[in-house]
Amino acid sequence: MPDDFERMWSDLAPVGRSATSGGYFRQPFTAPERELADWFREQARARGLALDSDATGNLVAWWDPDGGIVPDVLAVDPPDSVSQRQGLSRTGGVLTGSHLDSVLDGGAYDGPLGVVSALAAVDELRERGVVPARPIGVSVFVEEEGSRFGLACLGSRLASGAIEWEKARGLRDRDGVAFEEVVEGGGPGLLDGVEMFVELHVEQGRDLVDRGAAVGVASEIWPHGRYRFDFRGEANHAGTTRMEDRVDPMLTYAMTALAANKQARLAGERATFGRVEVTPNGTNAVPSQVLAWLDARCSSEAALGELVETVTRQATERAERDGTAVEVTAESVSDAVTFDPALAARIAADHESGDWPVIPTAAGHDAGILAAQGIPTAMLFVRNPTGVSHSPAETASIPDCLAGVHALAETLERLAT
Numbered sequence: 001m002p003d004d005f006e007r008m009w010s011d012l013a014p015v016g017r018s019a020t021s022g023g024y025f026r027q028p029f030t031a032p033e034r035e036l037a038d039w040f041r042e043q044a045r046a047r048g049l050a051l052d053s054d055a056t057g058n059l060v061a062w063w064d065p066d067g068g069i070v071p072d073v074l075a076v077d078p079p080d081s082v083s084q085r086q087g088l089s090r091t092g093g094v095l096t097g098s099h100l101d102s103v104l105d106g107g108a109y110d111g112p113l114g115v116v117s118a119l120a121a122v123d124e125l126r127e128r129g130v131v132p133a134r135p136i137g138v139s140v141f142v143e144e145e146g147s148r149f150g151l152a153c154l155g156s157r158l159a160s161g162a163i164e165w166e167k168a169r170g171l172r173d174r175d176g177v178a179f180e181e182v183v184e185g186g187g188p189g190l191l192d193g194v195e196m197f198v199e200l201h202v203e204q205g206r207d208l209v210d211r212g213a214a215v216g217v218a219s220e221i222w223p224h225g226r227y228r229f230d231f232r233g234e235a236n237h238a239g240t241t242r243m244e245d246r247v248d249p250m251l252t253y254a255m256t257a258l259a260a261n262k263q264a265r266l267a268g269e270r271a272t273f274g275r276v277e278v279t280p281n282g283t284n285a286v287p288s289q290v291l292a293w294l295d296a297r298c299s300s301e302a303a304l305g306e307l308v309e310t311v312t313r314q315a316t317e318r319a320e321r322d323g324t325a326v327e328v329t330a331e332s333v334s335d336a337v338t339f340d341p342a343l344a345a346r347i348a349a350d351h352e353s354g355d356w357p358v359i360p361t362a363a364g365h366d367a368g369i370l371a372a373q374g375i376p377t378a379m380l381f382v383r384n385p386t387g388v389s390h391s392p393a394e395t396a397s398i399p400d401c402l403a404g405v406h407a408l409a410e411t412l413e414r415l416a417t
């Protein structure tokens with residue numbers, strides 16, 4: 001008997017958990033995240049699923065009902081060579097899964113809930129004797145959060161061809177380590193034959209709480225982007241430099257953060273400065289440079305462009321007054337994603353419990369990348385009582401998680417039989 005949902009969940013709970021905050025530090029290609037990847041391989045093996053992977057470290061565990069018994073060669077570790085993939089049918093495949101990495105001091109559910117639920121949903125279908133007409137794969141994409149190399153959904157972007165290896169290889173983490181130093185390579189291939197993707201995810205808001213529903217279906221993802229603001233001034237002594245003589249980029253930054261917040265509030269959009277690097281970062285020095293990253297998300301691409309343009313203009317005007325300089329670089333911009341409406345409707349309607357609500361989200365996901373690459377894609381959300389995410393306060397009840405597993409199993413049954 002494979003581990004059930006609660007057993008799997010409690011096994012993962014201590015991995016990468018901070019004793020002080022209770023949050024999770026599961027950065028890509030660090031020990032906790034690698035431990036989770038090993039755990040996933042083990043779970044796949046325990047279920048006789050055929051493990052497939054690519055040079056970036058993305059994983060898919062296939063249940064191929066046609067193949068019946070998994071060839072031994074696929075059940076050994078590491079099962080990563082192309083020759084070992086031969087004989088594995090992925091044609092018409094229905095993929096489900098999520099990611100195992102976290103943001104810095106994130107919650108337990110963002111990512112792992114989708115992976116654990118996918119394994120448990122496969123178990124439920126097998127226990128019910130369901131024989132799918134299509135292979136079902138459980139996926140784990142690496143570096144979904146972009147918490148290490150700065151580009152969200154890097155693993156799924158490479159696997160789906162949304163970004164080329166030549167562009168990704170030189171990305172660097174905060175310590176200057178290049179992406180190509182930690183992975184062997186990247187490119188399409190892993191998703192060949194995949195015809196549909198369904199990602200289950202903890203909701204990162206309170207929509208389902210307000211609607212009194214345990215499970216919902218995604219309609220769209222708002223367009224979003226990350227922008228680096230480089231504020232330059234002059235380092236100087238905090239005591240001897242008169243206030244009127246300073247060229248202080250911190251002031252320009254501070255006004256920009258306030259302006260971004262105000263613009264987003266007025267327009268009903270989202271703008272966040274959540275990361276700052278100050279040089280020289282000394283208590284007794286006027287800084288010479290402030291690097292700050294704006295995360296912006298809006299209901300349309302036009303609104304996103306307008307918001308960033310307005311914040312940039314206000315930053316530039318303030319820089320003129322402060323005698324500082326500001327340069328803005330778009331590090332990544334993702335267009336709006338509308339999930340296949342017919343697929344969402346097919347998944348959401350006609351359940352014993354009634355129809356599941358169809359709701360939008362302002363959070364990015366691997367599902368958005370695959371959808372943009374032309375793979376019909378859907379998402380299921382599980383209620384999060386706090387509505388909080390990317391924080392230790394993120395949560396979901398066990399009954400709601402089990403409702404999510406059941407919803408995913410039902411969905412896979414609809415799509416794969």
Ligand SMILES: [Zn+2]
Binds near residue numbers: 099111144201365
């Ligand atoms: Zn996530």
